[in-house]
Amino acid sequence: xxxxxxxxxxxxxxxxxxxxxxxxxxxxxxxxxxxxxxxxxxxxxxxxxxxxxxxxxxxxxxxxxxxxxxxxxxxxxxxxxxxxxxxxxxxxxxxxxxxxxxxxxxxxxxxxxxxxxxxxxxxxxxxxxxxxxxxxxxxxxxxxxxxxxxxxxxxxxxxxxxxxxxxxxxxxxxxxxxxxxxxxxxxxxxxxxxxxxxxxxxxxxxxxxxxxxxxxxxxxxxxxxxxxxxxxxxxxxxxxxxxxxxxxxxxxxxxxxxxxxxxxxxxxxxxxxxxxxxxxxxxxxxxxxxxxxxxxxxxxxxxxxx
Amino acid sequence: xxxxxxxxxxxxxxxxxxxxxxxxxxxxxxxxxxxxxxxxxxxxxxxxxxxxxxxxxxxxxxxxxxxxxxxxxxxxxxxxxxxxxxxxxxxxxxxxxxxxxxxxxxxxxxxxxxxxxxxxxxxxxxxxxxxxxxxxxxxxxxxxxxxxxxxxxxxxxxxxxxxxxxxxxxxxxxxxxxxxxxxxxxxxxxxxxxxxxxxxxxxxxxxxxxxxxxxxxxxxxxxxxxxxxxxxxxxxxxxxxxxxxxxxxxxxxxxxxxxxxxxxxxxxxxxxxxxxxxxxxxxxxxxxxxxxxxxxxxxx
Numbered sequence: 001x002x003x004x005x006x007x008x009x010x011x012x013x014x015x016x017x018x019x020x021x022x023x024x025x026x027x028x029x030x031x032x033x034x035x036x037x038x039x040x041x042x043x044x045x046x047x048x049x050x051x052x053x054x055x056x057x058x059x060x061x062x063x064x065x066x067x068x069x070x071x072x073x074x075x076x077x078x079x080x081x082x083x084x085x086x087x088x089x090x091x092x093x094x095x096x097x098x099x100x101x102x103x104x105x106x107x108x109x110x111x112x113x114x115x116x117x118x119x120x121x122x123x124x125x126x127x128x129x130x131x132x133x134x135x136x137x138x139x140x141x142x143x144x145x146x147x148x149x150x151x152x153x154x155x156x157x158x159x160x161x162x163x164x165x166x167x168x169x170x171x172x173x174x175x176x177x178x179x180x181x182x183x184x185x186x187x188x189x190x191x192x193x194x195x196x197x198x199x200x201x202x203x204x205x206x207x208x209x210x211x212x213x214x215x216x217x218x219x220x221x222x223x224x225x226x227x228x229x230x231x232x233x234x235x236x237x238x239x240x241x242x243x244x245x246x247x248x249x250x251x252x253x254x255x256x257x258x259x260x261x262x263x264x265x266x267x268x269x270x271x272x273x274x275x276x277x278x279x280x281x282x283x284x285x286x287x288x289x290x291x292x293x294x295x296x297x298x299x300x301x302x303x304x305x306x
Numbered sequence: 307x308x309x310x311x312x313x314x315x316x317x318x319x320x321x322x323x324x325x326x327x328x329x330x331x332x333x334x335x336x337x338x339x340x341x342x343x344x345x346x347x348x349x350x351x352x353x354x355x356x357x358x359x360x361x362x363x364x365x366x367x368x369x370x371x372x373x374x375x376x377x378x379x380x381x382x383x384x385x386x387x388x389x390x391x392x393x394x395x396x397x398x399x400x401x402x403x404x405x406x407x408x409x410x411x412x413x414x415x416x417x418x419x420x421x422x423x424x425x426x427x428x429x430x431x432x433x434x435x436x437x438x439x440x441x442x443x444x445x446x447x448x449x450x451x452x453x454x455x456x457x458x459x460x461x462x463x464x465x466x467x468x469x470x471x472x473x474x475x476x477x478x479x480x481x482x483x484x485x486x487x488x489x490x491x492x493x494x495x496x497x498x499x500x501x502x503x504x505x506x507x508x509x510x511x512x513x514x515x516x517x518x519x520x521x522x523x524x525x526x527x528x529x530x531x532x533x534x535x536x537x538x539x540x541x542x543x544x545x546x547x548x549x550x551x552x553x554x555x556x557x558x559x560x561x562x563x564x565x566x567x568x569x570x571x572x573x574x575x576x577x578x579x580x581x582x583x584x585x586x587x588x589x590x591x592x593x594x595x596x597x598x599x600x601x602x603x604x605x606x
Contacts, residue, residue, distance in 0.1 A: 153576075271462075
């Protein structure tokens, strides 16, 4: 397990280097002069040229990238164009809101998805399986931002149970978490169902039944433990990916999270902020993937001995 | 071996595996026909496609026509899905908007298909350094949550439907490359490919005449499944103001526009969203049917 962990950690370095390189490279194709944006329309060409030289914008591409990567490694993501405030500070101020939303959405998705998928796979009545899968398909197909609008119309405007202008507290977390988590819940239900149906055909399950073990014991002790291995890895990946999906939900429910911050930054052409959010989220995503890889190795010994 | 003899031998090698291209597609169609869910999805999507393509004929009004006598009118006999704040018919705008949304999604998938096929075939066929380099680049792109990758491209190039198309296409290429590479790896050691190699067929000929036709059916299915995600992403980016801009009737842009009128005119947001939902639902149903049709256990 130690060797497996070390090898995964070593692979992290080139991936993170690649992530910083791509983030930096995309920024270079942005039209317009970032120094002119920073100084405003009243700046003279001489002033612009002076600041460009001072900030190193005239240096070769690789030198600028090296500086960017070095600063990023030291947790310096630059300053925003608009307020000249450190980008990382702004990101860290908003990250808790996104994390809270993502955790709540994931909790809903995991509980609903696993229970739904298990019921669909083990129900004797075929209509239960069909109904669960149809519901899952609808959940997978419904756009989260449209669902959010529908729920705001019903619960916010007509019933007035929630605030439509955003707000803190558990009451204002339920609907956003539901909308963000529904797609993942649907996907997990389908995956759990197909995983259980695969495992149920295995010889060791047949042996357990032949030994006279009850249905519940067979399902919990033999089927679920093995069926959930691939599901757990998907949960980890989905959690990290939800950080991106939160963009739409935060916009609809006016939550002060990273996604809304990124959208506002794009509208204001504040590229250091956009770059900072993308790099931060990508790093979290990579670290989560690593954690999932290690968890997978822990759950399934065959992986770490390969 | 003379050139003529070589050509004679090459003509004896079947261009495709007996089960390939036409055979595979025919089997997939036969299996899909027996799957009511998949057929429902196919028929539904075809109807939706036709309805949006025929928007110029079917739409009751011009989508930009303003009727100042009927501002924010709820659904009625004259305007089945109501009107917006400028008196424009919502049903007509949704029909016309479908053309925008579907067009962008289809072109984005085509970009991803061409990019994924090119990189995946080169990576899977040649292996070695080319494979290593391409796969490392793919891993870097896959290290980003796809929405954020699209956001950063849109941020760099400026919000517009064209930029969304490019961002979508680029963000779908890495997964497509991985999928195609897997298909190529499964195909390149088949007997008919080995036979072609033995008789001296060039790499380009092997890739074009033997590998590509045999990997196309699963790649097409994979691309079909991606269409739903592309429609959702196009609408989503337009919804947050980064895609189609007003007065475009694109579905996501209409949802964005309707946000300010949720209290007074719920129909401005509900019906465009219904278009997105139905399109994605039909594609997912079709995707399920195609997946079952390609599953060798179900075929047996």
